[in-house]
Amino acid sequence: MTSAQAAEAARVSINLGASNRRDRVIGGIFFGFLILSLAVGLVTLAVLIITTLIDGVPYLTKQLLLNPPSADPAKAGARPAILASLYLGVLLIAFAVPIGIGTAVYLEEYAKKERWYNRFLEVNIQNLAAVPSIVYGILGLAFIVRGIGLGRVLLAGAIILTLVVLPTVIVASREALRAVPDSIRQGAYALGATKWQVVRRQVLPAAIPGMATGSILGVSRGIGETAPLLLVGALTYVAINPSLFGPFTALPIQIFQWIGRPQDEFKFLAAAAIIVLLLMLLTLNAVAIFLRNRYQKKW
Amino acid sequence: MTEAETETRQIRELQVGRLHDGPTPRGSQTVVFDCEDVHVHYGKALALKGVSMQVYKNYVTAFIGPSGCGKSTFIRCFDRMNDLIDSARIEGQILYHGQDLYGPDVDPVEVRKLIGMVFQKPNPFPKSIYDNIAFGPRVLGMKDGLDDRVEHALQRAALWDEVKDRLKDNAFGLSGGQQQRLCIARCIAVDPEVILMDEPCSALDPISTSSIEDLMVELKKDYTIVIVTHNMQQAARVADMTAFFSVELRDDGGRTGLLVEYDETTKIFTNPADKRTEDYVTGRFG
Numbered sequence: 001m002t003s004a005q006a007a008e009a010a011r012v013s014i015n016l017g018a019s020n021r022r023d024r025v026i027g028g029i030f031f032g033f034l035i036l037s038l039a040v041g042l043v044t045l046a047v048l049i050i051t052t053l054i055d056g057v058p059y060l061t062k063q064l065l066l067n068p069p070s071a072d073p074a075k076a077g078a079r080p081a082i083l084a085s086l087y088l089g090v091l092l093i094a095f096a097v098p099i100g101i102g103t104a105v106y107l108e109e110y111a112k113k114e115r116w117y118n119r120f121l122e123v124n125i126q127n128l129a130a131v132p133s134i135v136y137g138i139l140g141l142a143f144i145v146r147g148i149g150l151g152r153v154l155l156a157g158a159i160i161l162t163l164v165v166l167p168t169v170i171v172a173s174r175e176a177l178r179a180v181p182d183s184i185r186q187g188a189y190a191l192g193a194t195k196w197q198v199v200r201r202q203v204l205p206a207a208i209p210g211m212a213t214g215s216i217l218g219v220s221r222g223i224g225e226t227a228p229l230l231l232v233g234a235l236t237y238v239a240i241n242p243s244l245f246g247p248f249t250a251l252p253i254q255i256f257q258w259i260g261r262p263q264d265e266f267k268f269l270a271a272a273a274i275i276v277l278l279l280m281l282l283t284l285n286a287v288a289i290f291l292r293n294r295y296q297k298k299w
Numbered sequence: 300m301t302e303a304e305t306e307t308r309q310i311r312e313l314q315v316g317r318l319h320d321g322p323t324p325r326g327s328q329t330v331v332f333d334c335e336d337v338h339v340h341y342g343k344a345l346a347l348k349g350v351s352m353q354v355y356k357n358y359v360t361a362f363i364g365p366s367g368c369g370k371s372t373f374i375r376c377f378d379r380m381n382d383l384i385d386s387a388r389i390e391g392q393i394l395y396h397g398q399d400l401y402g403p404d405v406d407p408v409e410v411r412k413l414i415g416m417v418f419q420k421p422n423p424f425p426k427s428i429y430d431n432i433a434f435g436p437r438v439l440g441m442k443d444g445l446d447d448r449v450e451h452a453l454q455r456a457a458l459w460d461e462v463k464d465r466l467k468d469n470a471f472g473l474s475g476g477q478q479q480r481l482c483i484a485r486c487i488a489v490d491p492e493v494i495l496m497d498e499p500c501s502a503l504d505p506i507s508t509s510s511i512e513d514l515m516v517e518l519k520k521d522y523t524i525v526i527v528t529h530n531m532q533q534a535a536r537v538a539d540m541t542a543f544f545s546v547e548l549r550d551d552g553g554r555t556g557l558l559v560e561y562d563e564t565t566k567i568f569t570n571p572a573d574k575r576t577e578d579y580v581t582g583r584f585g
Contacts, residue, residue, distance in 0.1 A: 112385055183422035187482070189383060191435035191489055192412035201438065206425055 052278075056271030064272050068239040069254065073265035078273050081254035084154060084242040085223055085280065088250060091158035092165060092222050097215045099162070100169030104211070107170075108177040109199050129167035136164045137231030145232050152233025154248040160232050165222040172214020176207040209295035216288040220281045226252040251277045328355035330396075331493060331523050332377060337391035339372050339381065345549065346372050347556045350391075352542060354493075359515055359524045361534035361564065364544030364579070369556020370527045373544070374495050376400075377525065378414040379407035412439060415486035419498040421478035423470035423485075428462050431470045431481055435489040448488055456484035457514055476507025483514065487522075494518065496526040500533065512537050531580060534564065541567040543576045 067077025103125070111118040140160035150156045180203050188198040229250055237257075242248040249257075251273060258270035332354035339347040347369035354360050354377075362370035372381070379400065381387040393400045400410060424431050432449040435441075441448065449466075453459040458480045462473070470481055479499060486494055496515075500508040515524055515537045528534050534541050542561040546554045560567065560576045571577045 114385065181422075183418060183420060184424060186380065186383070186418065187422040187424065187485075188434070188438075190378060190380065190411055190416035190418075191438065191485065192408055193434075193438045194408050197438045201434070202424060 049278075052271045052274050055268050056273075056275045059265075059268045059272035060275055061272075064269065064276070069237055069249075073261075073263055073269060076258075076266070076269060078251065078254050078269075078276070080238045080241055081249045081251045081273070082276060084238075084248045085251040085277070087154060087242055087244075087248075088158050088161060089219060089223050089280070089284075091155070092161050092219045093215070095158065095162040096165045096169050096219065096222070100166050100215060100218070101173050101211055103166075103170045104173030104177055105199065105204070108174050109195075109203060125167055125170055129171060132227075133164045133225055134227040134231065136160055137228030139163070140228060140232040151245075152247060153245045154242050155244050156232045157229050157248060157250070160228045161222040161225060164225055164228055165218045168218035168221060169215045172218060173207070173211040176210025176214060177203065179210060180206045209291055213288045213292045216284050216291070220284040220288075223284075224252060224277065224281060226250075226256060229253060230256075251280075328358065330354070331356050333392075333394040333397075335392040335394075337373070337376060337389065337393060339369065339376065340386075340388040340390075341384070342386040344551075344553045345555045350558045352558060352561045354523065354525060355540065356523050357519055357521075358539040359519050359526060359537050360540045360542065361538030362525070362527045362542050362544060363529075363531055363534050364556070364559075365546060366529075367554045367556065368544035368546045370542075370544045371497050372556065374497055374525055374527050375416075377493065377495055378416050379410050380416065382407050412489060413491055414493040414495060415489065415491035417479070417482050417486055417494065417496040417499045420502050421475055421482050423473070423478050423481055426470065427467050428470050428473070428481065429466040432485050432488045435485060439489055441489070452484040452488035453481075455487050455518065456480045457510065457517075458484055474507070476503050476510060479503060479507065479511060480514065483511070483518075487518075491522065493523045493525065496524065498527050498529060501529060508533070531568075535568050538564045540564060543567060543571075543573075543579060545575055545579070 063075070064077050065082065066079055067075060068079055069081070070076040107118070107122065107125075111121075113119070137160060140156060140163070144150050144156045144159055145152055150159075184202050184206065185198055188202045193201070230253065233247075238247055238249045240246070255270045255273045255277070258266040258273065261267070330353045334350055334352050334354075337347065337350040338345065350369075350373060362374060364370050375381045376389055376393060377395075377400070381389060389401060395410075395414075399405070424434060426434070429449055432452050433445055436445055436448055450459060450463075453462060458477060461477060462468075462481075465472075470478065473481060479502075483494070483499075500511050503511065512533060515526065518524060519539075526534075526538065540561065541564040543559045544556050545559045546556055549555050560571060560573045562572070566572075567576060568580050571580060
């Protein structure tokens with residue numbers, strides 16, 4: 001071997017062994033931190049669910065689902081609250097989804113971004129999403145219950161929850177519209193389609209799965225809300241089935257009320273009602289996940 | 300002779316050798332587009348300045364030139380696709396069969412019915428092959444004989460034999476080249492007079508490119524075709540007329556495109572009048 005060859009061999013000698021121990025240690029610590037963060041969430045959730053199940057499952061009976069509330073825990077049920085929560089969910093979908101999607105379509109497809117009022121709208125919708133829900137409750141009390149004199153009825157509650165949920169639905173729908181590639185719009189325009197035809201026949205069908213998913217998640221948040229409903233006058237004791245213009249309660253409020261009772265049995269009933277509420281929300285979320293997986297488009 | 304010069308000569312011989320019979324004399328051709336001093340602005344920036352040229356019926360007209368020279372901007376003036384960009388502003392005049400394309404009574408939607416466009420990246424709709432082709436006729440209200448129309452369009456785009464048994468399948472399942480031919484068929488389905496193609500082969504492999512080029516030569520019997528291309532050989536192979544665009548630096552540091560030379564393709568590639576064209580087609584620049 002000549003000296004030149006030796007030098008070349010030395011130059012290309014490759015070290016495949018571990019180097020830089022310090023980086024590895026730091027990497028390990030970082031990974032440990034990630035696992036810990038995850039554990040905090042998971043353990044909390046597990047403890048909550050397990051304790052609730054232990055307390056609630058024995059009380060998850062026909063009585064809970066079918067009876068009206070009562071001062072006697074042996075007879076008390078949550079039928080009016082469960083029904084009212086279902087009604088609220090249906091009304092929320094009926095109100096929040098069309099308005100939310102409409103707003104999103106305007107902002108994404110029609111609004112000229114350089115106009116000041118459109119930018120103003122955008123910023124405001126983002127701000128609305130951050131407004132605490134109790135503030136919506138106060139608004140509802142002032143303008144809907146008293147202002148237009150609707151009274152403390154189910155419809156008023158649904159309107160307030162719609163306002164709470166709207167920003168979420170709008171943001172999710174805009175994301176879905178933005179995910180539709182511009183080349184699709186251009187292709188449709190190039191064939192001589194009008195704006196309405198492009199939106200109706202290309203953009204909306206492509207965005208609907210994403211919009212549905214976002215809307216359902218928004219609605220499921222609304223069903224779990226308590227504070228704004230308390231303010232617009234959801235009552236804690238309603239023995240009759242809810243109606244659009246009648247007094248109402250809702251599951252979260254029924255739970256809140258039972259927890260405050262001194263008797264232990266009411267606490268167990270509350271746990272059972274929590275399970276019912278959780279099942280309703282999980283069902284909605286499952287529908288959202290199903291829609292997403294089934295119809296989501298890959299571009 | 301240096302190596303570079305030999306290579307250049309070989310390329311030229313190749314190009315000239317592959318040119319088809321040559322266009323009919325220009326004087327006798329109908330003028331489809333007559334452009335007079337067209338300027339395009341995006342906001343304050345001048346993207347293209349002072350283009351004057353004529354596009355002839357049943358010709359393939361190619362726009363070549365380096366990136367940023369405004370050739371894509373220009374082709375999008377013909378079907379008013381620039382209208383979709385809020386900041387775009389067009390000055391000058393483009394006459395389509397003598398009628399001002401940017402006249403006050405002109406509806407861009409009507410313009411696009413007569414002047415179709417195929418894009419750089421194949422952009423099939425997320426629908427079945429059949430519905431992709433049928434979309435145009437449906438929105439334009441051409442509902443009679445839809446099946447025949449779809450079949451005819453696919454046949455003209457040389458795609459029918461490959462897809463006739465799976466018209467209900469999603470168009471995304473087609474290969475890139477098939478998708479692009481689908482987009483051409485989609486365009487043909489609404490009976491346009493002109494087909495604009497904005498770098499239709501830039502996302503395709505050589506075999507698909509070759510099939511699209513054959514298609515262009517075939518389609519020009521019935522349609523007027525304008526194509527933007529980065530590929531000079533492609534222009535040499537398919538175009539009757541070629542326009543060479545170039546860029547110049549503005550004082551504010553931006554780039555403005557301009558038309559350098561427009562002539563019969565043979566002349567552009569073998570005997571260009573402008574030094575800049577010669578530098579570009581011989582590969583010395585761009």
